[in-house]
Amino acid sequence: MRRVKADLLVMGASQVVTVAPPPGTPAGPRSGKAMREVGVIPGGAVAARAGRIVAVGEETEVRGRVDLEPGARVVDAEGGTVLPGLIDPHTHALFAGWRADEFRLRLRGVPYLEILAAGGGILSTVRATRAASAGELARLLEGRLAAMLLCGVTTVEVKSGYGLSWPEEHKLLSVMAQVARSQPVEIVPTFLGAHAVPEEYKGNADGYVEHIVRVMLPEVARQGLARFVDVFCDEGVFDLDQTRHLLSAARKLGLGVRLHADELASLGGAELAAELGAASADHLLRSRPEGWRRMAQAGVVAVLLPGTALFLGKPYAPARDMIGAGVAVALATDFNPGTCPIASLPLVMGLACVGMGMEPEEVVVAVTANAALAVGRPDLGTLEVGKQADLVIFGVPGYEHIPYRMGGAPVSWVVKKGKVVVERGRLLESP
Numbered sequence: 001m002r003r004v005k006a007d008l009l010v011m012g013a014s015q016v017v018t019v020a021p022p023p024g025t026p027a028g029p030r031s032g033k034a035m036r037e038v039g040v041i042p043g044g045a046v047a048a049r050a051g052r053i054v055a056v057g058e059e060t061e062v063r064g065r066v067d068l069e070p071g072a073r074v075v076d077a078e079g080g081t082v083l084p085g086l087i088d089p090h091t092h093a094l095f096a097g098w099r100a101d102e103f104r105l106r107l108r109g110v111p112y113l114e115i116l117a118a119g120g121g122i123l124s125t126v127r128a129t130r131a132a133s134a135g136e137l138a139r140l141l142e143g144r145l146a147a148m149l150l151c152g153v154t155t156v157e158v159k160s161g162y163g164l165s166w167p168e169e170h171k172l173l174s175v176m177a178q179v180a181r182s183q184p185v186e187i188v189p190t191f192l193g194a195h196a197v198p199e200e201y202k203g204n205a206d207g208y209v210e211h212i213v214r215v216m217l218p219e220v221a222r223q224g225l226a227r228f229v230d231v232f233c234d235e236g237v238f239d240l241d242q243t244r245h246l247l248s249a250a251r252k253l254g255l256g257v258r259l260h261a262d263e264l265a266s267l268g269g270a271e272l273a274a275e276l277g278a279a280s281a282d283h284l285l286r287s288r289p290e291g292w293r294r295m296a297q298a299g300v301v302a303v304l305l306p307g308t309a310l311f312l313g314k315p316y317a318p319a320r321d322m323i324g325a326g327v328a329v330a331l332a333t334d335f336n337p338g339t340c341p342i343a344s345l346p347l348v349m350g351l352a353c354v355g356m357g358m359e360p361e362e363v364v365v366a367v368t369a370n371a372a373l374a375v376g377r378p379d380l381g382t383l384e385v386g387k388q389a390d391l392v393i394f395g396v397p398g399y400e401h402i403p404y405r406m407g408g409a410p411v412s413w414v415v416k417k418g419k420v421v422v423e424r425g426r427l428l429e430s431p
């Protein structure tokens with residue numbers, strides 16, 4: 001075997017979970033039986049150089065053919081389990097203003113429409129976020145990403161959508177760009193101007209959609225502020241025609257598209273995602289078998305959000321039926337102040353097993369390889385030669401402990417782009 005140079009070696013693991021696809025697996029998101037193949041190497045090791053993986057295999061084999069460069073870092077996993085850095089493909093992590101009062105009202109059974117009428121709901125977050133400065137928002141996002149990193153998450157999709165006017169949406173997308181440079185977690189920025197109809201356009205959703213298409217989207221594309229455009233396509237929000245119009249315009253500008261689909265009602269959002277060639281359709285609590293069939297054919301990833309179903313007391317998405325229909329499933333937190341304040345992706349992995357009947361192997365694929373494709377990053381999500389060296393070491397003897405311990409599996413080390421960013425459970429200030 002060819003010798004390789006390395007500046008990072010991870011050894012001493014009980015297992016390395018590569019999540020590499022088994023030979024013969026078709027390219028693209030993993031579905032069906034391929035969601036159960038996680039590629040375990042007992043006692044494995046990983047080596048990297050300049051942020052890319054250069055060797056993965058059994059420890060003796062990797063050590064035997066890697067030449068460590070002067071100053072190379074050697075990480076002893078001390079019997080832990082090594083996985084690709086986890087990817088959270090759906091969050092609303094950039095907001096000001098929590099909604100704990102609303103939580104209390106919900107617990108008392110007050111209907112959401114009454115909460116809205118009392119000034120609560122999503123538009124209360126919009127008011128608080130508009131009132132916050134870019135600096136305040138940057139600090140909030142940095143703190144949240146640090147918490148996610150300590151859960152083993154190295155890449156996070158973050159949506160705008162609490163601004164709902166061009167200056168305010170621009171502020172949010174600019175904060176994302178700034179925070180992407182100020183800390184180690186990679187941000188996949190998504191423009192969600194169509195998150196809700198703002199007060200200024202009350203009763204005129206069509207007018208707001210037109211404003212997004214004519215004013216906001218061209219600026220988002222011109223300034224390179226977002227990788228994806230998303231729409232909250234559901235009953236009482238944006239309908240299928242408005243969503244199709246907006247996302248078709250986004251595609252023409254070269255932006256990727258994704259959508260909040262079939263959460264509250266069976267509108268056909270899953271079918272629309274397939275028609276548009278979306279990277280993902282998310283939520284899908286009320287999606288239909290015809291929609292799953294089309295998503296499977298079109299290679300659209302289903303991003304399921306069991307934390308939201310749990311928090312709202314709704315039935316979970318039918319993950320087993322969707323996987324049975326050949327749909328590639330990913331998992332995300334949906335972290336947001338109104339409908340899912342859960343920021344822990346490992347906890348969501350546990351919920352997916354307990355609430356939706358997914359297997360431990362499937363939830364591992366869902367937060368690594370499939371989540372990577374849901375955010376358009378095929379260079380992430382598996383431990384294979386040539387991929388970006390993002391990895392997490394959990395202090396557990398096997399990957400099944402991660403969902404089993406319901407968010408409690410300790411993270412001992414995290415490596416981002418080949419650099420140690422969490423050491424023995426502690427965030428490094430300046431990696």
Ligand SMILES: [Zn+2]
Nearest residue numbers: 090092260334
């Ligand atoms: Zn969402």
